[in-house]
Amino acid sequence: MASPSERILITGGTGFTGHLLAQRLRGDGHDVLALGHSADSAVKTAAIPSFDLCDLDSITAKLTQFRPDVVAHLAGIAATQHGALHQLYSANVTGTANLFAALTSSNVTPRLVLVASSAQVYAAVGSSLLLSEESAIGPKTHYGISKRASEEIASIYSQDSAIVICRPFNYTGPGQTTEFLVPKIVQHYVQRRHEIKLGNLDLYRDLSDVDRVVEAYARLISTSTRSNVVNICSGRSIHLADIITIMNDLSGHAMKVVSDPALLRRDEPRRLIGSSSRLEALVGPLPNPEFRETLARMYEQGRKEHSGVASRNL
Numbered sequence: 001m002a003s004p005s006e007r008i009l010i011t012g013g014t015g016f017t018g019h020l021l022a023q024r025l026r027g028d029g030h031d032v033l034a035l036g037h038s039a040d041s042a043v044k045t046a047a048i049p050s051f052d053l054c055d056l057d058s059i060t061a062k063l064t065q066f067r068p069d070v071v072a073h074l075a076g077i078a079a080t081q082h083g084a085l086h087q088l089y090s091a092n093v094t095g096t097a098n099l100f101a102a103l104t105s106s107n108v109t110p111r112l113v114l115v116a117s118s119a120q121v122y123a124a125v126g127s128s129l130l131l132s133e134e135s136a137i138g139p140k141t142h143y144g145i146s147k148r149a150s151e152e153i154a155s156i157y158s159q160d161s162a163i164v165i166c167r168p169f170n171y172t173g174p175g176q177t178t179e180f181l182v183p184k185i186v187q188h189y190v191q192r193r194h195e196i197k198l199g200n201l202d203l204y205r206d207l208s209d210v211d212r213v214v215e216a217y218a219r220l221i222s223t224s225t226r227s228n229v230v231n232i233c234s235g236r237s238i239h240l241a242d243i244i245t246i247m248n249d250l251s252g253h254a255m256k257v258v259s260d261p262a263l264l265r266r267d268e269p270r271r272l273i274g275s276s277s278r279l280e281a282l283v284g285p286l287p288n289p290e291f292r293e294t295l296a297r298m299y300e301q302g303r304k305e306h307s308g309v310a311s312r313n314l
Contacts, residue, residue, distance in 0.1 A: 009066055010034045012074035016176050020214045033066050053095030060102040070221055072114045073099055085142055092146035100157050112162045112224055115154045119169040120144030124269035132275040133229045158227045164220055169233040169274045173210030174301040185243055189251040190302035196255050199263030201241040204271040208234040209294040212286050219283035233274030238291050246292050250299050
């Protein structure tokens with residue numbers, strides 16, 4: 001079990017998930033060092049040190065000084081269609097390798113290292129079966145390949161520290177950037193647009209609320225004492241086309257949905273749903289808000305922000 005208060009280092013601490021996890025862990029009484037890249041957009045504050053995992057000397061110095069009991073490695077490029085492949089692999093693969101190399105060279109041996117991978121490491125399946133941690137591995141995107149490589153790098157160090165590989169499925173919530181599908185749709189409704197260009201919506205995805213994901217990470221940090229692989233997911237299926245229906249109802253506004261060939265992905269699996277059995281066996285039952293509730297929170301925050309911008313422009 002974790003001690004009542006530990007030193008916890010979070011890479012990606014200014015990101016969508018990282019800054020929420022930092023808040024959660026500080027609320028639990030932990031001493032948290034949240035490191036973020038200057039390009040991250042979820043938090044803009046000088047109080048969070050900017051760093052680059054590709055700068056081995058910099059991360060080594062920070063580890064030597066802080067000497068964390070736990071490392072939550074959330075940093076990386078999350079956009080699944082990132083155009084600059086050298087940046088994608090540098091951030092996700094080289095960055096992970098540098099983190100573990102820095103732990104070794106600084107002689108820091110954390111009780112636990114949590115590594116955020118992705119459900120995109122799994123092979124596509126055509127059936128309605130839930131993907132478990134034992135499901136076949138076979139990434140088909142550069143993002144998925146980069147995350148699988150980060151898992152293999154982490155496994156090299158599993159004799160030194162307990163390594164928990166987390167494979168998040170899709171998740172969303174207030175504060176996520178519009179590079180992602182759900183916030184893009186919500187923003188269009190907030191702005192009362194008449195048309196939106198989207199890819200294939202006839203897909204079924206496991207979509208969690210970010211609060212569930214943060215709670216899962218926090219509990220894994222508090223309870224995990226041995227290496228493991230665990231899905232971070234809701235265990236339920238959301239038809240992407242239903243997002244439009246729900247938002248029509250929440251907003252009282254309807255938009256024309258236009259299919260954009262540039263947003264269609266080849267060989268995209270129709271269903272990608274995870275099993276949360278191992279996760280909840282490890283950490284207990286987790287909050288799992290109805291997806292409509294998540295959309296309502298995102299829409300209300302978007303309206304408040306949009307109203308604030310409009311007021312400042314008067």
